[in-house]
Amino acid sequence: MPTAFSPVLRATRLIQIGIYKTCAYAGTMRVALLQINTTVGDLEGNASLIRKAVESLDADLAVTPEMALVGYPPRDLLLMPGFVKNAWDVLTRLALDLEDSPPMLVGIPEPNRSETGRPLFNSAALLADGSVKQIFRKTLLPTYDVFDEDRYFEPASGPQMLNLKGRTFGISICEDIWNDRDIFRRRRYHRDPLEDLRGADCFINMSASPFTAGKHLKREMMLSSIARKYGVPLIYVNQVGGNDDLVFDGRSCAFSPSGELIARAAAFEEDVLIVDIDSCSGSVSRDDFSPESEIWRALVLGTRDYVRKCGFRSAVIGLSGGVDSSLTAAIAAEALGPENVIGVLMPSPYTSRESMEDALELARNLSIQTITIPISEIMAAYERTLEPIFRGVEKDVTEENIQARIRGNLLMALSNKFGHIVLSTGNKSELAVGYCTIYGDMSGGFAVLSDVPKTMVYRMARWINMRGPVIPQSVLEKAPSAELRPGQRDQDTLPPYETLDEILHRHIEQRQSEEEIVSAGFDQKMVRYVLKMVKTAEFKRKQAPPGIKVTDRAFGSGWRMPIAYMM
Numbered sequence: 001m002p003t004a005f006s007p008v009l010r011a012t013r014l015i016q017i018g019i020y021k022t023c024a025y026a027g028t029m030r031v032a033l034l035q036i037n038t039t040v041g042d043l044e045g046n047a048s049l050i051r052k053a054v055e056s057l058d059a060d061l062a063v064t065p066e067m068a069l070v071g072y073p074p075r076d077l078l079l080m081p082g083f084v085k086n087a088w089d090v091l092t093r094l095a096l097d098l099e100d101s102p103p104m105l106v107g108i109p110e111p112n113r114s115e116t117g118r119p120l121f122n123s124a125a126l127l128a129d130g131s132v133k134q135i136f137r138k139t140l141l142p143t144y145d146v147f148d149e150d151r152y153f154e155p156a157s158g159p160q161m162l163n164l165k166g167r168t169f170g171i172s173i174c175e176d177i178w179n180d181r182d183i184f185r186r187r188r189y190h191r192d193p194l195e196d197l198r199g200a201d202c203f204i205n206m207s208a209s210p211f212t213a214g215k216h217l218k219r220e221m222m223l224s225s226i227a228r229k230y231g232v233p234l235i236y237v238n239q240v241g242g243n244d245d246l247v248f249d250g251r252s253c254a255f256s257p258s259g260e261l262i263a264r265a266a267a268f269e270e271d272v273l274i275v276d277i278d279s280c281s282g283s284v285s286r287d288d289f290s291p292e293s294e295i296w297r298a299l300v301l302g303t304r305d306y307v308r309k310c311g312f313r314s315a316v317i318g319l320s321g322g323v324d325s326s327l328t329a330a331i332a333a334e335a336l337g338p339e340n341v342i343g344v345l346m347p348s349p350y351t352s353r354e355s356m357e358d359a360l361e362l363a364r365n366l367s368i369q370t371i372t373i374p375i376s377e378i379m380a381a382y383e384r385t386l387e388p389i390f391r392g393v394e395k396d397v398t399e400e401n402i403q404a405r406i407r408g409n410l411l412m413a414l415s416n417k418f419g420h421i422v423l424s425t426g427n428k429s430e431l432a433v434g435y436c437t438i439y440g441d442m443s444g445g446f447a448v449l450s451d452v453p454k455t456m457v458y459r460m461a462r463w464i465n466m467r468g469p470v471i472p473q474s475v476l477e478k479a480p481s482a483e484l485r486p487g488q489r490d491q492d493t494l495p496p497y498e499t500l501d502e503i504l505h506r507h508i509e510q511r512q513s514e515e516e517i518v519s520a521g522f523d524q525k526m527v528r529y530v531l532k533m534v535k536t537a538e539f540k541r542k543q544a545p546p547g548i549k550v551t552d553r554a555f556g557s558g559w560r561m562p563i564a565y566m567m
């Protein structure tokens, strides 16, 4: 006889993978949420993470995030049949290794054996007693913004129920739960897989849900509403860590049938959360990250994982004494350890003494080492070399860009020689309007701030200083300048950053046209000028290094504008 299912949860937070509290509640059903940081393509490494997470785990069922064996998003690795086959070989061995462990749901791509449709399903395999016992498939395939799942996957066709120890679990995979009319006021898809799961004793969702600022509040509101609507406990397992341009914030969680948040795993860290489905209740308070602290954590994790997963250990950054390079260096020092960050000062004849002093003070505050490479002689050599060709032509932005390119070249030389990755420092506002030099300050391997608007750069810099002096006060007070010619200020070329960022936010994230932005009260000439710069700078962004998505629309896989077009 199945035990009566009392719809209340109890959860135990595990501080770190491998360390957990053992507390047996007789007759309860215990689910372990494995919030792991997988690396795309690293099948053996990801299998080891899973093995380690369930080592001597006292649970009835363990659940990984979506696609955990291959890492998310695996992108076109999925188009290589050999890769998918290897994943299944690793899964088979994992099942055998875990023969004595609790049953486990593991996310994996599954070949579509039928003669029609996309080549794969986005699936989860139930491992129990040494083999694969059942398969669950994703129904709703996100194909918008950074997601491209229609390219690879065929949707599931039926209900996805798991019967275990007399309980019925409704299994869904990530996007399957993002179709709630009550929350979004419209349905994105015609089908609603949750309707197929009605009648289950508990819902489980296996996710790889990328971070954007504030998104988890909406996510938890949606999960709570679904638990309440279907009157079942809901268990949500999310991936954590950075993969290319995406950061996954974790925050796996469990809700009671009345929609109460019972437990939440750590944000931006690996964690294992144990949920006892029929014990007494608990409750968790609101996640009170400020936007600055949340974005900080995402940028630190995203930078650390990009650098580490690409095989680097250290980074070089050009330090100008400005706010962008200062914030980038602070993030890098936190992500990689100050001993692994090298700040490079490259003064030109236009560099002020104050800027050099600010850069040195920042480096001292962060305990990072610095190298100083004056570039005046190199600039003079360029000038001499080009003089016969440029003779009679006015100096202009060409010479400014040469300066930025000399710096980019020197940083890349340090990267080649010593194996440091170059972190570029440009922010989203500059990248949007092309206020940056291609092959100059845009050089580098990873663009840490490329989705952070300039006004948020300042907010974050001030926020960091609340924890202790890091970014010199004068950096925050002086007018932003590229210092590429005497007396240059960003504001000579661009609207004030508050105005620019508001226009850019409306255009990029909210997809507003010139008319819509103007009707919100902005000057038409200014809006037209800004939007024209955004369009013209597309060629630069196509050649820019990847960066970390923190807003609802970043320049990256979710921004696919043409370059040569007329409108």
Ligand SMILES: Nc1ncnc2c1ncn2[C@@H]1O[C@H](COP(=O)(O)OP(=O)(O)OC[C@H]2O[C@@H]([n+]3cccc(C(=O)O)c3)[C@H](O)[C@@H]2O)[C@@H](O)[C@H]1O
Pocket: 397, 400, 401, 404, 430, 434, 435, 436, 437, 438, 440, 441, 481, 482, 484, 490, 493, 539, 563
């Ligand atoms: N559609 C297209 N497809 C392919 N290539 C295209 C292109 N349009 C121009 N180009 C190429 O790009 C070149 C122009 O781009 P680029 O060489 O970058 O130069 P450009 O955009 O003209 O100038 C760089 C601007 O960024 C400012 N800046 C530079 C460095 C740092 C900062 C800062 O505050 O951080 C600001 C600087 O003051 C200047 O206003 C053209 O000469 C042409 O070669």
Ligand SMILES: Nc1ncnc2c1ncn2[C@@H]1O[C@H](COP(=O)(O)OP(=O)(O)OP(=O)(O)O)[C@@H](O)[C@H]1O
Pocket: 317, 318, 319, 320, 321, 322, 323, 324, 325, 326, 344, 345, 346, 347, 348, 351, 407, 425, 426, 430, 441, 480, 481, 482, 483
């Ligand atoms: N004197 C310098 N020494 C070292 N690096 C420099 C120097 N000047 C510029 N850079 C590099 O080029 C990037 C672009 O800087 P620039 O001063 O032109 O404009 P910015 O966008 O205001 O950046 P920041 O706020 O860091 O100054 C800097 O972030 C830095 O990495």
Ligand SMILES: NC(=O)CC[C@H](N)C(=O)O
Pocket: 066, 142, 147, 173, 174, 175, 176, 178, 207, 208, 209, 210
């Ligand atoms: N992997 C997915 O299906 C993710 C899609 C989902 N809407 C999210 O952002 O969480």
